[in-house]
Amino acid sequence: xxxxxxxxxxxxxxxxxxxxxxxxxxxxxASEGVDIDxxxxxxxxxxxxxxxxxxxxxxxxxxxxxxxxxxxxxxxDRENAKDEYGLSPMRAVQRRYGKYVRKFVKNHxxxxxxxxxxxxxxxxxxxxxxxxxxxxxxxxxxxxxxxGEQSGNPLVHEIxxxxxxxxxxxxAVSEITKEIIVKNYHIxxxxxxxxxxxxxxxxxxxxxxDASTYRYLEELKKDGYTVxxxxxxxxxxxxxxxxxxxxxxxxxKYEKIVFVLSGNGEQRDELIELAxxxxxxxxxxxxxFVRGKQWRDIYCLIDVFVMSSVSEPFGLxxxxxxxxxxxxxxxxxxxxGEVLNNIMRFDYWDVNKLADEIVNIAESxxxxxxxxxxxxxxxxxxSWQDAARKCLKLYKGALx
Amino acid sequence: MNKNKGIVLYLHVHQxxxxxxxxxxxxxxxxxYFSGGQNPDQDNQKIFQKVAEKSYLPMNALLEKLxxxxxxxxxxxxxxxxxxxxxxxxxxxxxxxFKRLVKTGQVEILSSPYHHSLAFFYxxxxxxxxxxxxxxKIREIFGAxxxxxxxxxxxxxxxxxxxxxxxxxxxxxxxGWDPILNWRSPNxxxxxxxxxxxxxxxxxxxxxxxxxFRFSDRKWNEWPLTADKFNTWVEDSVRYAPLLNLFMDYExxxxxxxxxxxxxxxxxxxxxxxxxxxxxxxxxxxxALDANAPAGEISMSSPVTWADAxxxxxxWNGNSLQKEALRYVYELEGEVxxxxxxxxxxxxxxxxTSDHFYYMGTKNFTDGDVHAYFSPYDSPYDAFLxxxxxxxxxxxxxxx
Numbered sequence: 159x160x161x162x163x164x165x166x167x168x169x170x171x172x173x174x175x176x177x178x179x180x181x182x183x184x185x186x187x188a189s190e191g192v193d194i195d196x197x198x199x200x201x202x203x204x205x206x207x208x209x210x211x212x213x214x215x216x217x218x219x220x221x222x223x224x225x226x227x228x229x230x231x232x233x234x235d236r237e238n239a240k241d242e243y244g245l246s247p248m249r250a251v252q253r254r255y256g257k258y259v260r261k262f263v264k265n266h267x268x269x270x271x272x273x274x275x276x277x278x279x280x281x282x283x284x285x286x287x288x289x290x291x292x293x294x295x296x297x298x299x300x301x302x303x304x305x306g307e308q309s310g311n312p313l314v315h316e317i318x319x320x321x322x323x324x325x326x327x328x329x330a331v332s333e334i335t336k337e338i339i340v341k342n343y344h345i346x347x348x349x350x351x352x353x354x355x356x357x358x359x360x361x362x363x364x365x366x367x368d369a370s371t372y373r374y375l376e377e378l379k380k381d382g383y384t385v386x387x388x389x390x391x392x393x394x395x396x397x398x399x400x401x402x403x404x405x406x407x408x409x410x411k412y413e414k415i416v417f418v419l420s421g422n423g424e425q426r427d428e429l430i431e432l433a434x435x436x437x438x439x440x441x442x443x444x445x446x447f448v449r450g451k452q453w454r455d456i457y458c459l460i461d462v463f464v465m466s467s468v469s470e471p472f473g474l475x476x477x478x479x480x481x482x483x484x485x486x487x488x489x490x491x492x493x494x495g496e497v498l499n500n501i502m503r504f505d506y507w508d509v510n511k512l513a514d515e516i517v518n519i520a521e522s523x524x525x526x527x528x529x530x531x532x533x534x535x536x537x538x539x540x541s542w543q544d545a546a547r548k549c550l551k552l553y554k555g556a557l558x
Numbered sequence: 559m560n561k562n563k564g565i566v567l568y569l570h571v572h573q574x575x576x577x578x579x580x581x582x583x584x585x586x587x588x589x590x591y592f593s594g595g596q597n598p599d600q601d602n603q604k605i606f607q608k609v610a611e612k613s614y615l616p617m618n619a620l621l622e623k624l625x626x627x628x629x630x631x632x633x634x635x636x637x638x639x640x641x642x643x644x645x646x647x648x649x650x651x652x653x654x655x656f657k658r659l660v661k662t663g664q665v666e667i668l669s670s671p672y673h674h675s676l677a678f679f680y681x682x683x684x685x686x687x688x689x690x691x692x693x694x695k696i697r698e699i700f701g702a703x704x705x706x707x708x709x710x711x712x713x714x715x716x717x718x719x720x721x722x723x724x725x726x727x728x729x730x731x732x733x734g735w736d737p738i739l740n741w742r743s744p745n746x747x748x749x750x751x752x753x754x755x756x757x758x759x760x761x762x763x764x765x766x767x768x769x770x771f772r773f774s775d776r777k778w779n780e781w782p783l784t785a786d787k788f789n790t791w792v793e794d795s796v797r798y799a800p801l802l803n804l805f806m807d808y809e810x811x812x813x814x815x816x817x818x819x820x821x822x823x824x825x826x827x828x829x830x831x832x833x834x835x836x837x838x839x840x841x842x843x844x845x846a847l848d849a850n851a852p853a854g855e856i857s858m859s860s861p862v863t864w865a866d867a868x869x870x871x872x873x874w875n876g877n878s879l880q881k882e883a884l885r886y887v888y889e890l891e892g893e894v895x896x897x898x899x900x901x902x903x904x905x906x907x908x909x910x911t912s913d914h915f916y917y918m919g920t921k922n923f924t925d926g927d928v929h930a931y932f933s934p935y936d937s938p939y940d941a942f943l944x945x946x947x948x949x950x951x952x953x954x955x956x957x958x
Contacts, residue, residue, distance in 0.1 A: 374585035374950055377957065427939045434878040439946055440886060440953075445582050452583070 159553065161187070162268035162285055163196040164259065164278035168212070171202050171220035174391065175474045176298050179331075179355050180274055184210050186546030195266055197281075199255045215258035216251065245313060256281045263288045270294060270553045276301065276314050279321025286324065292556035294549075295325035300338055303469040306394030319343055326556045329353050329549065331472040332493025338469075351552055354497050356542040357477040367458040371451065375416065375443070375459055383414045384520035386462040389453070389475055392423030397466035397489060397506040402429055404466075406436040407513035408520070415441065415520050420456050422447040457482035461526060462519050467492045468506050476501075480537040485529035487515055497540055500532035563796045564841035564849065565832065566759060568708065568731065569808040571656075572638040572674055573609070574913035576600045576934050580944045586954040589901075592908060599934040606648040613812030618655035620811075620822055625662045628833050632664045632840040635808070636708045639672030639688075639695050640911060653699065660700045666842035667696055669704035669727065675910035676710055676874055678718060679861060680888045688907070689725070706731065706843040710912050712761065712805070712864040713871065716857055719750030719758065727756060729847045731805065733864045734760030738856065745799030747850040751857035757847040758856055761805040761864060765795060770806040774819035782820070785827035792832065800850050801841065805864070866921065866928075873929070874915040879942040883915055886949045893956050902955055909948060917941035 163184060167177035184194050185207075194210035200222060201214040259281040271293045273282030279295060286293040300318055301310040322328060322343050328350045330336040336350045369376050375385055386405070390396045398419065405417045419429065419442070426444065433442040448456055463479035463486050470492035477494065480486060488495045489506040502519075504511040519526045578595025588594070598604055624631050635656070645653040659665050671677055671688035672695065678685040689707075696702055706729040707722045714732035722730045734744025744760035768788065772778045780787070796802050807814065815821040832838050841849060865873040875881055887909050894906045918938045919929040935941040 370587075371583065373587045374582065374954055377586050377954055381957075427937070430939045430942060431878060434882040434942070437882065437885075439879075439882045439942075440949065443582055443950075444943055 159191070159269050159550075160193045160195070160267075161553065162259075162263065162266065162271045162291070163194050163210070164271065164273040164281050164285070165196060166199060166274065166277040167220070168196070168198060168204050168207065171200065171204070175355075175472070176275065178474060179298060179472075181207070182356070182358055182361075182542045183545060183549065185358075186542040187549060189543070190546050190550055192546075192550065195262075195268070197255070197259060197262065197278075199251050213258075213262065215255040218251065222251070245311065252277065252280060256284050260284050260288060267291070270556060272296060272549075272553075273321070274298060276318045276321065279317055279324075282321065283324050286326075292326040292553075293324060294327045294329060294552060294556060295321050296329040296331075297322075297335055297339060297471070298331055299471045300335070300342070302338055302342055303335075303471055304395055306397070306468045308394060325349070327351065327552050329552065331355055332496050334469075334491065334493045334496070335471040351548070353545050353548045353552075354493075354540060355472045355474055355477075356540040356545055357474065357481065357537060358542055359481070359538065362478065362481055365454045365458070368451065368455055371455040372459055375418070378414075378416050379459075381414070383416050384461045384526070385416055385418060385459055386464060386516055386520075387418035387420065387456070387460040388464050388466070389420045389448070389456065389479075390423075390465075391421050392419065392425045392429060394425060395468055395470070396425075397468040397491075398425060398429055399432055400506055400509055400512065401464055401466040402432050402436065402438075402442065404509045404512035404516065405433075405442060406438050407509060408516040409438055409441055411513070412517045412520050415516065416443065417441055418443045418445060418456065418460065420445045420448050420453075454482075457484070460484050461530075462487060462516065464512070464516075465489055465492050465494070466506050466512065470494070477537045477540070480533045483530050483534065485519055485526050486533055487512065487519075498533060498536055500529060500536055502529070562800070562837050562839045562849070564801050564839045564846060565792070566634065566801055566803045566805075566841050566843055566846045567632070568634040568636070568668070568759075568803065568805040568843060569810075570636050570708065570806070571614075571641050571808040573602070573606055573641045573644050574638075574674065574911040575640055575644075575908040576602055576605070577909075577914065577941075577944050577948060579935075579940075580947045580951075582947055582950075585947050585951045589905070589951060589955065591905065591948045591951070597934070602644060603648045605934075606644045609809060609813050610649045610652050612817065613809050614649075614652045615655065616817065616822060617808070617811040618652070618659060620826060621659055622655070622662075624826065624829050625659060625664050628829065629664070630833055630839045631829055632666070632842045632845065633659075634666045634668055634706075634843045635659075636668040636670045637696070638670065638674040638911075639692055640674060640908065642695055642699060657700060660702060664842070666706070666844055667700060667702045667704055668706050668708045668731070668843060669693060669696075670708050671710055673907045673910050674710050674912055675907070676713060676871065676884075676912050676915075677910060678709060678713065678721075679871065680884060681891055682721075684888075684891060684910075686725075705729070706759075706847070711873075713861055714858055714863070715861045716751050716859055719756060720752050723750075723753045723756045729757040729759060729843060731759050731803075731843065732761070732858065733862050733869055734762055734803070735862050735869045738858055738862060742854065742856075743799050744803060745796055745801050746853035747801070747847060748854055748856040749852035751855050757850075757852055759801075759803050759843060759846060760856070761803050762795065763864070765791060765802065766804045766806050769804070769821075770810045770814065773810075773815045773821055773824070783824065785824050785831050788824075788828055789831045801846055803846075865916075872921075873919055874912050877918070877920050877938075879918045879920070879938060880915045883918060883942060883945050883949070886946070890949070890952055890956070894952070897956060899955075902952070905948075906952060909945070909952070914941070914945055918945070 165180040188209035200220040202220045271285045301314040463484040465488045473492045473494035486501040575592040578600045672692040708731040744762045748758040917933040
């Protein structure tokens with residue numbers, strides 16, 4: 159079976175989880191015998207990807223400005239640019255991508271088209287029109303998710319609406335996402351299949367924790383501190399102002415907790431200021447963006463991983479955290495909570511509840527230990543191979 | 559009654575120990591906050607050499623020439639201890655040239671807290687220790703005694719004057735700020751409220767800032783400022799008054815206003831022009847106080863400084879980042895001093911230098927530009943994060 163896969167990024171040139179999910183899903187599909195042509199908008203080397211054909215729609219480098227998968231224009235951009243709602247550079251690349259796909263399918267007839275998120279939905283519709291093959295739209299996140307509690311970009315909403323209507327089948331990464339598609343885009347639920355993301359243990363090779371990377375935090379731990387943290391883009395979608403407020407409340411009740419935010423994003427300065435307003439700057443550490451060893455070591459170091467997202471279609475980082483022996487606190491608005499039982503939940507806005515849960519875990523080593531242990535037994539059962547088989551069934555169903 | 563009209567030229571010489579991009583990965587490991595960074599903007603030695611070439615050496619050569627040529631030419635200087643340390647370490651020739659100026663007998667050195675700190679408002683005891691440290695440093699280097707106090711950034715209040723009187727000073731410097739002066743002129747000696755013996759010299763900020771801020775500003779409607787024009791303004795200003803207090807950063811000459819702006823030639827011509835008239839002279843700060851009885855009483859119940867449009871302490875403590883940073887550094891006082899660890903105490907004092915908090919300023923408009931001009935960091939938030947990491951490291955050192 160030949161699949162035309164339309165994606166926006168692949169590791170190592172990804173700006174977040176979308177690239178990882180595309181990579182893993184394609185790899186698992188390939189091992190099921192699927193022949194994949196994967197089209198990306200930039201030109202770069204992808205070492206280690208030999209299980210599919212990668213085609214570049216433009217000669218642009220992967221870090222070409224405003225090409226990031228999570229960029230749907232800032233509020234300011236939208237107000238300033240009347241045309242295309244502040245997305246002109248992105249739209250230009252999308253048009254080139256669509257043009258490339260139009261030419262490409264003339265010589266590469268697929269059995270089905272698999273398009274990831276709004277970024278490639280238009281190209282997916284072009285391919286469907288040209289080839290007559292069924293279009294499967296895979297929703298990793300909608301504009302409602304990306305914009306947190308704000309309204310989002312109307313142009314992106316419009317493209318998503320069209321793509322979802324034109325799709326033969328839709329894949330949602332969680333029930334939460336399925337519900338958003340039904341409610342906000344008025345798509346019949348029968349057209350939508352939930353296929354959860356997973357985690358590939360092969361991509362998380364055994365890592366020897368190095369206690370000298372975060373010496374200060376190690377010192378605090380030895381002194382009896384609990385490390386509570388998140389590895390995340392610092393952006394409104396992630397509900398981090400609630401996280402910081404909960405941190406302040408938790409510290410009122412229990413002193414020996416230190417909080418870590420690893421990552422970068424447009425909300426960084428606001429969060430730094432909020433922590434200062436609340437008078438907890440010494441207990442709220444901003445590491446900046448971390449990768450490689452610093453990335454693995456911070457996962458190992460964290461005792462309690464918090465996902466406070468306002469709207470999180472899935473939330474792969476929670477599975478990575480589970481793998482690294484952490485207790486998980488997951489907002490009810492995060493899809494990953496649907497596949498895990500041994501976690502503590504809270505509504506993202508419920509700062510008191512989150513603070514209570516943090517204090518409970520910090521004060522009870524037994525609770526902390528059992529959460530860590532039990533979730534570790536759970537997460538590994540979710541596999542990309544299962545996800546790929548579900549996809550394959552969907553392709554075949556759409557073909558009939 | 560003395561019929562002379564005198565200019566009091568007070569130049570403030572200062573360099574802070576800038577903090578490098580000190581990250582969480584350095585904390586509890588590397589304690590070299592003030593050296594060893596990669597970014598040249600934070601390289602204290604490089605910056606010192608640059609300012610030495612552009613300002614200290616050429617201006618001192620000019621001052622030496624003028625002091626020798628005109629016995630009536632007098633200047634008053636204040637040096638931060640952090641400047642003197644850097645001069646000793648990075649460029650002894652700069653220090654030698656200052657010593658030659660002082661040897662002429664036409665130069666007075668003022669007292670100030672060694673670490674250019676705002677300790678007066680946060681820890682009176684620490685302030686007293688820093689004034690004492692400074693007194694010894696000036697004796698050691700210049701063999702001179704200080705009699706007049708210029709607190710950091712001219713930060714002044716009635717309390718400071720009372721303290722200075724008790725400590726045996728004969729005068730204090732402050733900003734001549736309109737809301738305080740009301741209809742009165744800054745061109746007289748005043749008596750601080752609550753004191754009996756000491757005098758207050760007030761900066762004439764209009765004429766001072768014509769040189770310090772506007773001299774090379776081509777958008778200024780008085781540009782270019784000639785010695786003749788400025789001399790006329792000065793003559794007008796002292797027509798009915800005995801003195802004119804021109805207070806500014808030493809680095810105005812050659813660093814804030816580049817040599818290319820003509821500042822050096824302008825200054826030489828102006829001194830010549832002013833002294834060519836009978837009865838015109840220059841005073842050191844002590845001479846000005848000796849020659850003129852107080853014309854009235856001045857009260858500043860809350861702190862007034864020479865910075866920003868507000869002329870209060872908000873350039874350093876106006877936002878929550880600055881308040882947090884100040885709180886943490888002064889909270890360490892007892893523990894740091896009890897440690898008896900000289901390295902620790904010295905680092906702690908360097909962290910009190912007001913510049914660190916100035917870099918964290920988030921005011922908009924023109925003051926924000928001035929803050930940004932002086933800042934070695936990308937943003938006030940970065941300045942804050944690096945600073946907080948040094949505080950964490952101090953705490954870690956204290957635990958050991």
